[in-house]
Amino acid sequence: MDNLTLKLRGMSCAGCANNVEQAILSVPGVIDCNVNFGAEQASINYDSKLTNLEKIQAAIEAAGYSSFSLSEAQGEDDTETASRLAEQQELILKLKTGGVISIFLFFGSLPMMTGLNLPFIPSFLHHPWLQLVLTTPVEFWCGWSFFRNGWKSLKHHTATMDTLIALGTGTAYLYSLVVTLFPGLLISQGLEPHVYYEVAAMVVTLILLGRFLESRARGKTSEAIRKLMGLQAKTARVIRNDVEMDISIAEVRINDVILVRPGEKIPVDGEVIEGASTVDEAMVTGESLPRKKLPGDEVIGATINKTGSFKFRATRVGKDTFLAQIVKWVQEAQGSKAPIQRLADQVTGWFVPAVIAIAITTFVIWFNIMGNLTLATMTTVGVLIIACPCALGLATPTSVMVGTGIGAENGILIKGAESLELAHKIQIIVLDKTGTLTQGKPTVTDFVTVHGTANSNELVLLQLAATVERNSEHPLAEAVVQYAKSQEVSLATVNNFLAIAGSGVQGVVNDHLVQIGTQRWLTEIGINPDSLQQYQLGWESAGKTVIFIAVDGALQGIMAISDALKPSSAQAVKALQNLGLEVVMLTGDNQQTADAIALQVGINQVFAQVRPDQKAAIIQSLQSNVETLHATSLPNNLNKTNRKSQIVAMVGDGINDAPALAQADVGIAIGTGTDIAIAASDITLISGDLQGIVTAIQLSRATINNIQQNLFFAFIYNIIGIPIAAGILYPIFGWLLNPIIAGAAMAFSSVSVVTNALRLRNFQPGVK
Numbered sequence: 001m002d003n004l005t006l007k008l009r010g011m012s013c014a015g016c017a018n019n020v021e022q023a024i025l026s027v028p029g030v031i032d033c034n035v036n037f038g039a040e041q042a043s044i045n046y047d048s049k050l051t052n053l054e055k056i057q058a059a060i061e062a063a064g065y066s067s068f069s070l071s072e073a074q075g076e077d078d079t080e081t082a083s084r085l086a087e088q089q090e091l092i093l094k095l096k097t098g099g100v101i102s103i104f105l106f107f108g109s110l111p112m113m114t115g116l117n118l119p120f121i122p123s124f125l126h127h128p129w130l131q132l133v134l135t136t137p138v139e140f141w142c143g144w145s146f147f148r149n150g151w152k153s154l155k156h157h158t159a160t161m162d163t164l165i166a167l168g169t170g171t172a173y174l175y176s177l178v179v180t181l182f183p184g185l186l187i188s189q190g191l192e193p194h195v196y197y198e199v200a201a202m203v204v205t206l207i208l209l210g211r212f213l214e215s216r217a218r219g220k221t222s223e224a225i226r227k228l229m230g231l232q233a234k235t236a237r238v239i240r241n242d243v244e245m246d247i248s249i250a251e252v253r254i255n256d257v258i259l260v261r262p263g264e265k266i267p268v269d270g271e272v273i274e275g276a277s278t279v280d281e282a283m284v285t286g287e288s289l290p291r292k293k294l295p296g297d298e299v300i301g302a303t304i305n306k307t308g309s310f311k312f313r314a315t316r317v318g319k320d321t322f323l324a325q326i327v328k329w330v331q332e333a334q335g336s337k338a339p340i341q342r343l344a345d346q347v348t349g350w351f352v353p354a355v356i357a358i359a360i361t362t363f364v365i366w367f368n369i370m371g372n373l374t375l376a377t378m379t380t381v382g383v384l385i386i387a388c389p390c391a392l393g394l395a396t397p398t399s400v401m402v403g404t405g406i407g408a409e410n411g412i413l414i415k416g417a418e419s420l421e422l423a424h425k426i427q428i429i430v431l432d433k434t435g436t437l438t439q440g441k442p443t444v445t446d447f448v449t450v451h452g453t454a455n456s457n458e459l460v461l462l463q464l465a466a467t468v469e470r471n472s473e474h475p476l477a478e479a480v481v482q483y484a485k486s487q488e489v490s491l492a493t494v495n496n497f498l499a500i501a502g503s504g505v506q507g508v509v510n511d512h513l514v515q516i517g518t519q520r521w522l523t524e525i526g527i528n529p530d531s532l533q534q535y536q537l538g539w540e541s542a543g544k545t546v547i548f549i550a551v552d553g554a555l556q557g558i559m560a561i562s563d564a565l566k567p568s569s570a571q572a573v574k575a576l577q578n579l580g581l582e583v584v585m586l587t588g589d590n591q592q593t594a595d596a597i598a599l600q601v602g603i604n605q606v607f608a609q610v611r612p613d614q615k616a617a618i619i620q621s622l623q624s625n626v627e628t629l630h631a632t633s634l635p636n637n638l639n640k641t642n643r644k645s646q647i648v649a650m651v652g653d654g655i656n657d658a659p660a661l662a663q664a665d666v667g668i669a670i671g672t673g674t675d676i677a678i679a680a681s682d683i684t685l686i687s688g689d690l691q692g693i694v695t696a697i698q699l700s701r702a703t704i705n706n707i708q709q710n711l712f713f714a715f716i717y718n719i720i721g722i723p724i725a726a727g728i729l730y731p732i733f734g735w736l737l738n739p740i741i742a743g744a745a746m747a748f749s750s751v752s753v754v755t756n757a758l759r760l761r762n763f764q765p766g767v768k
């Protein structure tokens with residue numbers, strides 16, 4: 001199955017989005033598709049054996065819309081903005097024309113509308129033939145897109161809001177035309193031959209105005225992407241065949257050698273090969289202190305080189321760079337559909353046909369009861385126009401776009417609207433210890449052997465241990481290797497290396513079998529680990545991880561490794577608890593060590609000695625709240641009874657956390673952790689600062705609030721407007737909704753929704 005994201009053009013409302021979705025789904029081989037009106041994007045799952053990009057694009061084209069692939073859209077950013085600008089320019093011209101003409105028509109019809117005698121208005125202005133001449137260009141030039149799109153969807157047996165506007169204004173125009181040509185028809189019925197050209201012209205103009213304001217405001221919702229892309233360097237100085245040249249970064253190839261001078265932005269991702277410098281990586285790590293870079297170190301595109309100059313070899317370019325990846329994620333997230341939107345989608349699906357039905361009923365009732373063709377026509381036009389569901393289609397996607405964008409600006413990558421929506425419902429948050437609560441840069445603090453300390457035995461054992469650990473990617477292994485280096489111990493070679501996840505590692509060095517790992521594991525394989533207990537217990541209660549080293553089946557030494565807490569951990573745990581969440585720690589480490597760390601950060605529910613394959617199971621049991629399988633924790637651990645399914649978030653960084661991240665309702669990965677954890681997660685905290693979780697939850701709350709306000713704004717216009725337009729108040733108060741007011745309400749409902757969504761940009765992390 002392949003996945004594809006397309007940018008779309010030509011949609012004017014959520015009804016169009018439905019049409020595009022249907023068109024794509026009708027292509028054989030398309031498995032699943034999701035069209036987002038707010039982001040103007042379609043994400044498609046398809047079987048590449050049965051179909052391809054061209055076929056899908058052709059189907060979209062046939063439905064009357066255009067599309068291009070996302071990478072193309074990114075590359076051709078300039079031409080895209082140019083075409084958008086031209087579109088806007090045309091809209092402005094139409095708006096001005098419609099506006100000026102509408103003013104004349106408005107004054108012309110004022111005496112009739114108000115029933116007053118207004119002598120300052122020249123009488124020729126309400127001459128029907130002049131009004132006809134003025135209205136025709138507005139209706140058919142300014143409003144052409146409504147007819148064109150309405151017709152297109154009619155051909156596909158669907159209806160969109162363009163259909164409603166075309167029908168509404170078309171009816172007003174046609175009615176007036178008939179009256180102009182054959183006034184006798186009405187007079188013979190005892191009715192006055194009034195024309196309603198101003199309704200047609202003003203509604204078209206108002207809706208164009210609404211669209212213009214809406215598109216301008218919508219441009220601001222994707223500001224985050226533009227900011228991110230703006231971080232990128234424009235050019236790179238590459239050295240090809242000993243010649244230095246400045247080229248655009250789009251032309252940089254993998255393995256190009258690139259020179260970076262002090263103060264410059266690093267253009268792409270790569271590895272330093274010559275020179276030394278410090279680099280400000282705040283964008284990636286959130287750490288404001290510049291990092292030292294030496295040959296062999298990795299550098300990341302868009303970070304800023306500070307002091308020295310260096311050469312590096314490009315390893316990732318174009319759409320593979322770290323920054324491009326982030327941009328892609330944010331774009332995809334902005335285009336994804338929040339579950340709350342399904343409601344709006346379902347409503348819009350049957351809305352337009354329902355409105356047409358209501359309009360027809362209105363006409364029939366008025367015509368039959370009152371026998372008044374004029375009244376019947378104008379109420380029908382009012383219903384058609386007020387009922388446009390366009391604001392409904394904008395309510396969710398605009399907030400989601402702003403929300404995910406704000407997240408990205410704060411170093412929180414939210415991969416989909418669904419996680420953004422779920423985050424505010426989190427009840428239990430599970431934190432991994434190593435690398436999540438702690439910095440994940442452990443160091444060896446103590447080391448004893450069964451022969452005591454400070455003797456040659458110690459260095460021999462250290463050599464054996466470090467030799468084995470060099471083959472492990474575990475952070476603890478790294479600590480052992482570093483310690484050996486600091487003691488100037490040289491490493492030997494290892495055979496039959498084996499890592500047992502969650503337990504330890506083993507290998508053969510100089511014909512000795514070396515096994516390093518947890519106390520439990522050594523016990524399991526028949527080695528007594530207890531001879532150094534007097535050291536072990538003290539270290540563990542200080543929160544240090546103790547690892548056991550056995551050679552040829554007998555314990556030879558133990559080592560204490562300490563991993564400092566992140567400075568923000570305790571504060572973040574407290575903030576999460578203040579938000580009403582249950583905070584739980586989950587670790588593969590020993591119980592005593594885990595308890596000591598938990599105490600330091602203020603967590604009182606701990607699952608320790610959890611093997612990697614059990615982490616997901618624990619998340620699952622927390623979700624369904626079955627009494628937890630492993631009673632390895634403190635007394636008050638999760639024994640509240642009768643809790644229903646809980647929304648559980650998991651925060652982790654390691655490969656061993658990936659299944660748990662995937663199992664959790666919301667998986668949150670630490671950006672400085674492993675790629676596998678990031679891939680398995682729904683939210684990534686780029687800098688690894690746990691305060692980001694608090695921000696993410698607050699952002700989720702703010703976004704959901706905003707969406708609810710939007711849905712209210714969108715619904716209220718339609719719910720109140722339709723019955724009034726249908727004339728429900730006429731028998732009581734004599735009130736009718738003038739179709740022009742309906743047009744204005746319609747236009748401003750979308751504007752108010754988008755404006756409200758933009759208010760989210762004022763979101764401040766940490767402020768409740």
Ligand SMILES: Nc1ncnc2c1ncn2[C@@H]1O[C@H](COP(=O)(O)OP(=O)(O)OP(=O)(O)O)[C@@H](O)[C@H]1O
Pocket residue numbers: 432433434435469472474476477501502503504505516517518545546547586587588589590610611612654656
């Ligand atoms: N390469 C290794 N060298 C020594 N001990 C190891 C190694 N790998 C795992 N262990 C032992 O197994 C234990 C569990 O490891 P695991 O990777 O599951 O969790 P962790 O990294 O300690 O903690 P967390 O689950 O919080 O990330 C470690 O605490 C350590 O004692």
Ligand SMILES: [Cu+]
Pocket residue numbers: 013161387388389390391746
């Ligand atoms: Cu509309």
Ligand SMILES: [Mg+2]
Pocket residue numbers: 432433434435436653654657
């Ligand atoms: Mg870990």
